[in-house]
Amino acid sequence: xxxxxxxxxxxxxxxxxxxxxxxxxxxxxxxxxxxxxxxxxxxxxxxxxxxxxxxxxxxxxxxxxxxxxxxxxxxxxxxxxxxxxxxxxxxxxxxxxxxxxxxxxxxxxxxxxxxxxxxxxxxxxxxxxxxxxxxxxxxxxxxxxxxxxxxxxxxxxxxxxxxxxxxxxxxxxxxxxxxxxxxxxxxxxxxxxxxxxxxxxxxxxxxxxxxxxxxxxxxxxxxxxxxxxxxxxxxxxxxxxxxxxxxxxxxxxxxxxxxxxxxxxxxxxxxxxxxxxxxxxxxxxxxxxxxxxxxxxxxxxxxxxxxxxxxxxxxxxxxxxxxxxxxxxxxxxxxxxxxxxxxxxxxxxxxxxxxxxxxxxxxxxxxxxxxxxxxxxxxxxxxxxxxxxxxxxxxxxxxxxxxxxxxxxxxxxxxxxxxxxxxxxxxxxxxxxxxxxxxxxxxxxxxxxxxxxxxxxxxxxxxxxxxxxxxxxxxxxxxxxxxxxxxxxxxxxxxxxxxxxxxxxxxxxxxxxxxxxxxxxxxxxxxxxxxxxxxxxxxxxxxxxxxxxxxxxxxxxxxxxxxxxxxxxxxxxxxxxxxxxxxxxxxxxxxxxxxxxxxxxxxxxxxxxxxxxxxxxxxxxxxxxxxxxxxx
Numbered sequence: 001x002x003x004x005x006x007x008x009x010x011x012x013x014x015x016x017x018x019x020x021x022x023x024x025x026x027x028x029x030x031x032x033x034x035x036x037x038x039x040x041x042x043x044x045x046x047x048x049x050x051x052x053x054x055x056x057x058x059x060x061x062x063x064x065x066x067x068x069x070x071x072x073x074x075x076x077x078x079x080x081x082x083x084x085x086x087x088x089x090x091x092x093x094x095x096x097x098x099x100x101x102x103x104x105x106x107x108x109x110x111x112x113x114x115x116x117x118x119x120x121x122x123x124x125x126x127x128x129x130x131x132x133x134x135x136x137x138x139x140x141x142x143x144x145x146x147x148x149x150x151x152x153x154x155x156x157x158x159x160x161x162x163x164x165x166x167x168x169x170x171x172x173x174x175x176x177x178x179x180x181x182x183x184x185x186x187x188x189x190x191x192x193x194x195x196x197x198x199x200x201x202x203x204x205x206x207x208x209x210x211x212x213x214x215x216x217x218x219x220x221x222x223x224x225x226x227x228x229x230x231x232x233x234x235x236x237x238x239x240x241x242x243x244x245x246x247x248x249x250x251x252x253x254x255x256x257x258x259x260x261x262x263x264x265x266x267x268x269x270x271x272x273x274x275x276x277x278x279x280x281x282x283x284x285x286x287x288x289x290x291x292x293x294x295x296x297x298x299x300x301x302x303x304x305x306x307x308x309x310x311x312x313x314x315x316x317x318x319x320x321x322x323x324x325x326x327x328x329x330x331x332x333x334x335x336x337x338x339x340x341x342x343x344x345x346x347x348x349x350x351x352x353x354x355x356x357x358x359x360x361x362x363x364x365x366x367x368x369x370x371x372x373x374x375x376x377x378x379x380x381x382x383x384x385x386x387x388x389x390x391x392x393x394x395x396x397x398x399x400x401x402x403x404x405x406x407x408x409x410x411x412x413x414x415x416x417x418x419x420x421x422x423x424x425x426x427x428x429x430x431x432x433x434x435x436x437x438x439x440x441x442x443x444x445x446x447x448x449x450x451x452x453x454x455x456x457x458x459x460x461x462x463x464x465x466x467x468x469x470x471x472x473x474x475x476x477x478x479x480x481x482x483x484x485x486x487x488x489x490x491x492x493x494x495x496x497x498x499x500x501x502x503x504x505x506x507x508x509x510x511x512x513x514x515x516x517x518x519x520x521x522x523x524x525x526x527x528x529x530x531x532x533x534x535x536x537x538x539x540x541x542x543x544x545x546x547x548x549x550x551x552x553x554x555x556x557x558x559x560x561x562x563x564x565x566x567x568x569x570x571x572x573x574x575x576x577x578x579x580x581x582x583x584x585x586x587x588x589x590x591x592x593x594x595x596x597x598x599x600x601x602x603x604x605x606x607x608x609x610x611x612x613x614x615x616x617x618x619x620x621x622x623x624x625x626x627x628x629x630x631x632x
Contacts, residue, residue: 002050009035012043012063017287018213018247037123039153040069040091069093069124071514077102084114092124096131097511103135110140112149121152128159129509130479136164136191144170144177151176158485161189170198171206171239179208184218195229200239200274203227203257207240213247220466221255228262233274233313236261236298244279246286246324253294254453254466260301267306267344270313270351271298271337278328281320288325295453299336306344306379309351309386310335310372316354317361330365332448336461337372344379347386348372348409356395363397367444370404371436371461374411384414384423399423401444405435436461476506477529483507488602492518493570506530512550515573522566525558542588545581549574553631561625563615574607583631584621
């Protein structure tokens with residue numbers, strides 16, 4: 001007879017070496033089990049094995065897809081505040097459709113603390129679409145605080161925060177107080193964050209766990225502001241960070257912090273991460289658990305009582321003597337932060353480390369540099385890794401091509417280990433003050449990517465190329481982040497050039513169809529603005545026609561009076577018969593000369609419409625010579 005059944009589940013792209021969940025289920029009859037907290041719009045593989053007292057049967061597996069997520073469009077701060085008024089919203093995709101100003105909300109309540117959610121986790125996707133939330137102020141006297149109090153298996157992307165503060169007890173973050181397997185990408189924030197009575201504080205999350213064999217990258221983050229905690233660990237991005245379980249790989253890439261990070265009465269303070277654990281202690285011969293910081297930096301004021309570091313305050317890499325790898329890697333990164341400990345350990349990159357005592361425990365720092373003051377009032381300070389109590393024993397701690405400015409750091413040695421190699425001190429006599437500035441050829445900078453990732457800065461240290469999402473490089477009225485996030489890797493009209501780099505091409509999410517739409521005009525014209533609205537927003541209804549993609553309203557500058565604009569519109573997800581109609585403020589008309597066709601771009605159905613508008617002609621609603629406005 002069967003003793004029990006083992007049920008496991010993973011994402012279709014994941015590995016069975018680290019399933020998302022594994023359960024033993026006892027049943028004499030029909031077997032039924034529910035896996036919770038899955039993401040909508042995701043494909044999972046489920047397998048089952050019957051187990052007897054002698055052995056387990058062959059696994060039987062099947063693929064299952066969750067239903068697509070609902071999309072909730074948010075255009076005001078009040079709409080944002082009401083997200084947690086429905087428990088079903090915690091699985092949905094939330095999209096900003098324009099910039100939001102929360103200055104009219106005196107004290108924004110952290111999402112998830114409503115009666116409906118009852119402190120439950122947000123499991124969906126928040127897509128800011130490059131828009132900005134301004135003047136968000138949260139002063140919460142309960143426990144844990146952030147825009148979303150708790151998040152699990154969620155994604156936050158393409159978001160900007162401009163001004164405001166988050167203040168609470170417990171774990172406090174700019175976006176979420178506690179994060180479990182949460183992805184953050186393309187985020188800019190200058191919120192102040194404070195935990196005044198409790199745990200961690202971070203620009204993204206107060207505390208974060210990454211587990212279950214997940215492969216998660218946090219990328220293109222730029223945080224500034226004042227991050228502080230009275231008693232807890234503090235980091236520019238994460239106050240506390242715990243990466244564990246076999247096969248879990250977590251990385252921070254192309255990210256930065258500028259501002260201040262401080263803790264008055266606690267240690268473990270870092271420019272990016274306050275407290276880091278990397279643990280692989282389940283069994284022998286398990287897949288490696290690794291945390292990587294790549295192409296990232298801090299240029300801030302970082303202060304605390306002890307264990308204070310330019311990138312990481314305190315790091316522990318641990319496998320409990322099992323023959324399974326636990327790794328911390330820092331590569332092509334730097335700190336130009338002023339890093340000060342009042343009475344304990346301080347280091348330019350890592351403030352302190354626990355013993356690296358067992359085989360397959362590893363800390364490796366490569367192709368990185370330190371160019372900020374590293375000091376302590378009453379403790380031990382070193383240019384790269386602080387502390388004098390950790391031992392390598394049978395583990396591995398290596399430096400490779402690591403540099404530091406001896407004059408600026410005010411330190412002569414990278415660590416307290418005299419025998420360690422792989423480092424170089426520059427500017428020892430004060431005659432190489434510009435060694436790391438406006439330079440891409442000096443070591444270790446010659447190992448960095450200055451074509452796609454980094455750029456040099458006159459009289460300054462390298463900067464990341466990842467442009468702020470709120471910027472509009474091609475001045476077409478659509479933020480870079482919106483266009484870069486479009487189909488076909490940001491080339492939604494499939495002309496071979498990113499839409500965000502062309503003044504005559506603009507792409508955005510159509511709020512009517514919830515798919516991308518693109519406007520392209522001839523090179524002689526530039527796009528000044530682009531918007532899409534539902535037909536119902538007009539003063540007069542067009543009862544004989546439907547508008548599944550809404551109505552596109554745009555303004556062009558074609559220079560000369562009487563100029564002709566060649567207009568092509570692309571609507572993703574639209575098929576079937578399609579009329580090109582125009583509303584002139586009073587009446588609707590069909591553009592009879594327009595042609596339509598169907599294309600497939602990035603494996604998606606796209607409807608194309610092409611026509612011409614003459615400046616000053618019947619389709620132009622603007623009287624200014626050379627300027628064309630066409631709501632069609």
